[in-house]
Amino acid sequence: MLLVVLRRLRDLVVVLAVVGTFLFFLLRSIPGDPAQVLLGLKASPEQLARLHEELGLTGPLYEQYLHWVGNVLTGDFGTSIKYQAPVLDMIAGHIAPTLTLAIASTVISFLLTVLVIGWVTVSPHSWVARGVNRVAQFGLALPEFWLALLAVYVFALVLGWFPTSGHTPLFADPVTAVPQLVLPVAVLVVGQTAFFTITMEESVLGELTQLYLRTARAKGVTERRIALRHVLPNSMLPVLTTIGLNFASLIGGVVVIESIFVIPGLGTMLLGAVYARDFPLIQGGVMFVAFLFVVVNLLVDLAYSLIDPKVRVS
């Protein structure tokens, strides 16, 4: 258990170092002087010099890099140029909507997947079992931005069931917040459920070849009980891993969804930072997303070792 945590912590350091260093040099390879871009051509040399100082742009590149690493190690990710606020505060201010979308859609997708695959496992010759793979493959093929617009057209513009866009903090005003969340979450659920379903179906098929099932049948356990008590729980583990690995693409989807439904989350913040060339914010925001990715995978590993004793022993 401790080993799992330690290994993931090492991964965390590696990931943040690679991602951060890469971004640092990538963003500084942009032609032109960012301070000049920000202040415009009329800026005085004193203004430029002050901004250079603020942005850590003085001295040779390796010095700037070391300076930046030192700041990061002391928890200083710089200040957003556009909003004049510390990057960490900016992230804290935008994280709630993104986490709401990500967690809600992941939990719902997981429950849906277990429901569908549970049905498939209990009655493997039903129409659900025969069609589930193709339907999931189709769900996986739907582009989120397109699905979101179609959902807006049908459920907001034609039927008028849900608002077309907007976001309210969930706990501040649930009555307004929930209808606003339905469409964005539903769109994210489609792709995720499709992905989880395919993974879990494969793992059910693998589990069905296990010999312990023959033993169970031999001693008279019913097919239904075998499906629900043995096959299904054992097939859930790979889905956990999938949740972790899917996180990066989930965030990609969230960026698009936030932009369509005008939700002030991390995706909107990053897109805005990119359009405004707000380098500290881009750097901090992307590193934070990478950090989340590792943390999510750490949680998945921990859950894994809680559920599956074999992992704990090895």
Add this chain to the structure above:
Amino acid sequence: MTAVTGETAAAARRPSFARRNPTLVVSGGLIGVIIALVVVLPFFLPDPEAIDPVQRLLPPSVDHPMGTDRYGRDLFSRWASAGRVSIGMTLLITVCSVSLGTFIGLVAGYFARVGRVIMRVVDAWMAFPSIILAIVFGVVIGPGMTSELIAVTIIFTPYTARIIRSRVLGLATRTYVKAARVSGLGPWQTLAVHILPSTLPLAVVQCVLLSAGAMLIDGSLSFLGLGISPPTATWGNMVADGRVYLQEHPTMVLFPGLAIALFVFLLNIAGASLRTFVDPRAKLLSAQLRRRGNARRH
């Protein structure tokens, strides 16, 4: 009895390739049809960038099967030429990332010590949210084909690298590879002559599966205005163009997105059946299942 050559006798006994792999043949065929359509159609359709202010925002009709946009451009010809661009971009990204991934996988699998370091970096890569990386590249190089190509190639490379590496790890311990090394073949020649060919089927499967993902990301980037930008049409930026007219003209959004969905669906199906076709282990698994299923029915 007439003389039958051995070959035709065997062919008669064995069901045809199409019968044995119906999904692969049908999905592959349909992919071929779509590609042929978008390649051929633009030759017969009006100029996709020709502006006609009189015929603005027309609904679908016989003259304009998909209607016209706000400049009076024929959306069907835009749809077809967008297909060329989107599919071309997808292929380009796929070929680049699979080649690079295969190379990295070969090196990382064969040279154990370097491999471990490479794989650490590759794993860190996978933590990068793909769209965000593409967005960052869009800023650095400026949005367009080059930045999209570089960004998406970088994002997709780790997946291929990991799969190829695990295959190489298995191959490197084979006796024929050791024999080649002992007989004086250098490491690079061994890789190229004895290991690379065995990884190619996997690489081909990766190509099909990744191209599905590439098409989706290409769509998202074009939609966000970070991929190939107007007036060149792509399926993604056509959806973005139609967004403003969603209420009055939902078909402007519907058709280009449907093309992406259909194409990606076919690629997914083709990729999955190609994988079963190439990977004998997967075949074995499904054979075992079939046997078990029969036993259960008796």
